Amino acid sequence: MRWEKKHIQKTILLDESLSQLFHPDCSDSEKLIITDNSEKTIDYILNEYDEVILFAVIIIPLEKYQSLERHLNLIDYSRIFYQLVIVGDEDDIGAVSERLYHINDYITKDISDRKLNFIIKKSFSIIEKYFQTEQKKSWYYNKLVDAQRDQSDLIDIGRALSGEKDMDKLLRLILYLSKKITGADGGSIYLVEEDPSGKRRLRFKYSHTFSQEIPLEEFVMDMNTKSISGYVAVTGEVLNIPDAYKIDPLAPYSFNPYFDRQHNYISRSMLVVPMKNHLDEIIGVIQLINSKEDHTGVRKYENEAYEIKLESQSDFDKYVVPFDDRYNSLMEAIAGQAAIAIENNRLINQIQKQFEEFVKASVTAIESRDPATSGHSFRVAAICKEMANAINNVQSGYLSSFKFTDTDIKELEFAALLHDFGKVYIDLNIFKKAKKLYPKDLENLKLRMDYLYRYIELLYYSKEMEVIREGINYNKAVDNIVTLIHEEKIEKLKRIIEIKETIIKLNEPTVTEFEPDEVLRGILNEIETIECTDISGRRFEVITDLDKKNLSIKRGSLNEEERQEIESHVIETYKFVSKIPWPPEYKKIPEIALRHHEKLDGTGYPDGLAGRESVSLQSRMMAIADIFDALTAQDRPYKRAVPIERVVDILREEARSNKLDPDLVELFITEKIYEKIPSLN
Ligand SMILES: [Fe+2]
Numbered sequence: 053m054r055w056e057k058k059h060i061q062k063t064i065l066l067d068e069s070l071s072q073l074f075h076p077d078c079s080d081s082e083k084l085i086i087t088d089n090s091e092k093t094i095d096y097i098l099n100e101y102d103e104v105i106l107f108a109v110i111i112i113p114l115e116k117y118q119s120l121e122r123h124l125n126l127i128d129y130s131r132i133f134y135q136l137v138i139v140g141d142e143d144d145i146g147a148v149s150e151r152l153y154h155i156n157d158y159i160t161k162d163i164s165d166r167k168l169n170f171i172i173k174k175s176f177s178i179i180e181k182y183f184q185t186e187q188k189k190s191w192y193y194n195k196l197v198d199a200q201r202d203q204s205d206l207i208d209i210g211r212a213l214s215g216e217k218d219m220d221k222l223l224r225l226i227l228y229l230s231k232k233i234t235g236a237d238g239g240s241i242y243l244v245e246e247d248p249s250g251k252r253r254l255r256f257k258y259s260h261t262f263s264q265e266i267p268l269e270e271f272v273m274d275m276n277t278k279s280i281s282g283y284v285a286v287t288g289e290v291l292n293i294p295d296a297y298k299i300d301p302l303a304p305y306s307f308n309p310y311f312d313r314q315h316n317y318i319s320r321s322m323l324v325v326p327m328k329n330h331l332d333e334i335i336g337v338i339q340l341i342n343s344k345e346d347h348t349g350v351r352k353y354e355n356e357a358y359e360i361k362l363e364s365q366s367d368f369d370k371y372v373v374p375f376d377d378r379y380n381s382l383m384e385a386i387a388g389q390a391a392i393a394i395e396n397n398r399l400i401n402q403i404q405k406q407f408e409e410f411v412k413a414s415v416t417a418i419e420s421r422d423p424a425t426s427g428h429s430f431r432v433a434a435i436c437k438e439m440a441n442a443i444n445n446v447q448s449g450y451l452s453s454f455k456f457t458d459t460d461i462k463e464l465e466f467a468a469l470l471h472d473f474g475k476v477y478i479d480l481n482i483f484k485k486a487k488k489l490y491p492k493d494l495e496n497l498k499l500r501m502d503y504l505y506r507y508i509e510l511l512y513y514s515k516e517m518e519v520i521r522e523g524i525n526y527n528k529a530v531d532n533i534v535t536l537i538h539e540e541k542i543e544k545l546k547r548i549i550e551i552k553e554t555i556i557k558l559n560e561p562t563v564t565e566f567e568p569d570e571v572l573r574g575i576l577n578e579i580e581t582i583e584c585t586d587i588s589g590r591r592f593e594v595i596t597d598l599d600k601k602n603l604s605i606k607r608g609s610l611n612e613e614e615r616q617e618i619e620s621h622v623i624e625t626y627k628f629v630s631k632i633p634w635p636p637e638y639k640k641i642p643e644i645a646l647r648h649h650e651k652l653d654g655t656g657y658p659d660g661l662a663g664r665e666s667v668s669l670q671s672r673m674m675a676i677a678d679i680f681d682a683l684t685a686q687d688r689p690y691k692r693a694v695p696i697e698r699v700v701d702i703l704r705e706e707a708r709s710n711k712l713d714p715d716l717v718e719l720f721i722t723e724k725i726y727e728k729i730p731s732l733n
């Protein structure tokens with residue numbers, strides 16, 4: 053705050069009778085006020101001279117002093133500086149002098165002109181000195197208040213900047229706060245970057261002018277001292293330029309009026325500060341243009357001067373002032389805060405990007421184990437993201453109460469990318485198992501059936517040979533017997549071939565015309581009647597226990613243990629994902645991923661949770677995305693992709709039977725979420 057109020061000097065005689073003290077020529081009558089209304093006179097003068105400081109020598113008779121004293125206690129001492137001179141007989145004054153607090157001098161009515169003038173001059177001189185001391189005190193006080201305010205602004209700004217994670221929003225905030233504080237009309241932020249060859253350059257990154265809507269276009273410029281921003285970026289000096297059009301021609305930098313001409317604007321005063329990081333490296337420049345601050349006022353955090361719109365030449369002349377010097381250091385401090393915030397932001401983004409790429413690379417690596425599932429997790433993530441965006445636009449109904457922030461969507465994306473991560477712990481063959489028996493097991497079974505075939509054949513040949521040999525020795529007629537044995541052999545062998553074919557049929561995952569259990573039991577009964585041994589004489593087991601277990605699978609291709617192992621992937625995912633030290637905003641990731649196979653009717657896994665309240669919205673979204681992708685992906689050579697219309701029917705059916713969330717399924721279908729996901733393959 054500056055003391056720019058004018059002051060006036062008045063000698064006030066608070067009694068008509070005192071006018072006799074002054075010889076008509078002895079005092080400046082302009083300054084002399086003679087009045088009988090002692091209490092109102094001072095107020096009157098203060099009202100008349102608004103915004104003026106009154107220096108007054110008040111001369112008052114002793115008898116009127118007490119009423120004035122009461123009044124003096126009520127007046128505004130920031131606007132009046134006075135000396136009181138009491139007029140009275142020496143004896144009377146002496147009698148009451150101990151009670152007179154404000155009195156500065158005493159005179160008698162018979163004082164000479166010269167002496168009176170001397171006393172008045174002396175009084176004004178004392179007032180002036182006192183005023184100067186007060187002024188100084190006030191200046192220091194205001195400095196202190198400003199410094200305190202700067203400090204609290206800096207803390208506020210630091211807090212605001214460190215809380216912003218989005219780089220664009222951060223730059224916007226830096227400029228907004230800088231302009232608000234300095235009352236600047238416009239401003240720009242430049243960031244130092246390196247071109248591909250490693251040469252440093254300045255990128256014009258963000259700009260805003262209060263008085264004009266100017267479209268923002270990023271551009272890069274050489275980093276040298278020829279331009280104002282370049283000079284600051286190279287030297288690290290603060291430039292406070294009162295008038296850009298009057299820059300010293302000998303200065304290394306010059307002002308480029310191109311912008312002004314293009315936008316009919318006048319860039320006059322400028323404050324350009326470097327943004328230095330904690331290593332004192334310059335990472336950018338803040339350039340503020342046209343301070344509109346009212347220098348007679350006390351600066352405020354919400355500077356109302358900022359709101360002045362500069363539209364005409366006269367507006368620029370009237371409102372634009374040089375940036376106050378005190379902003380040099382304040383803006384340097386703010387730019388320092390901004391630099392740290394920008395660097396933190398870059399670092400956080402870099403770490404986040406690195407982590408995200410690492411997650412994606414890991415998921416790609418895991419999915420590449422089985423080319424048939426490649427891209428599944430990425431597609432599920434993309435579908436979940438689209439669903440979240442769609443939910444954000446829902447205006448009515450149950451889903452309208454949910455809103456996903458950018459962080460929520462990122463959390464969901466991570467959960468989706470990692471939802472099947474636990475599959476890495478599971479034998480890949482199980483995923484590839486297309487039929488009830490693994491191909492090698494089927495081949496072995498077929499070979500054993502062939503062995504059985506040959507065994508039976510050999511057995512009957514032996515029987516035939518025996519009969520023939522016995523016939524030769526005893527001359528018996530053997531033909532009939534051999535024929536019978538032969539026919540029995542043919543019958544048996546035919547049956548083996550039939551059993552082999554039945555086993556091949558039984559091996560198919562979708563057997564509908566018969567109960568695999570019963571058929572298998574029949575086969576086993578038949579085979580067990582044949583006393584088949586291997587070459588060491590041990591009983592030959594044609595159908596192993598594992599074959600039996602697999603061939604009796606009622607639905608699909610997996611037996612109970614295999615199904616359980618596959619289902620365990622959600623637990624493995626949960627265990628793995630829980631080990632990652634997620635920041636608090638991503639803390640739901642393990643739980644979201646864990647629940648992607650739960651069904652609303654309680655038939656899902658791992659815990660068979662039932663009802664919407666038991667499974668998070670995110671997991672319910674993921675369940676739909678997972679099923680959709682499993683159905684539509686052409687992921688197995690033996691499995692064809694299901695057409696969209698059929699998938700829609702299946703999803704609706706799943707919703708009707710209370711397995712999937714019906715509102716989410718309808719949103720998924722009506723919003724055609726599946727058409728919005730980018731092709732990931
Ligand atoms: Fe899964």
Ligand SMILES: [Fe+2]
Binds near residue numbers: 428432471472678
């Ligand atoms: Fe999945």
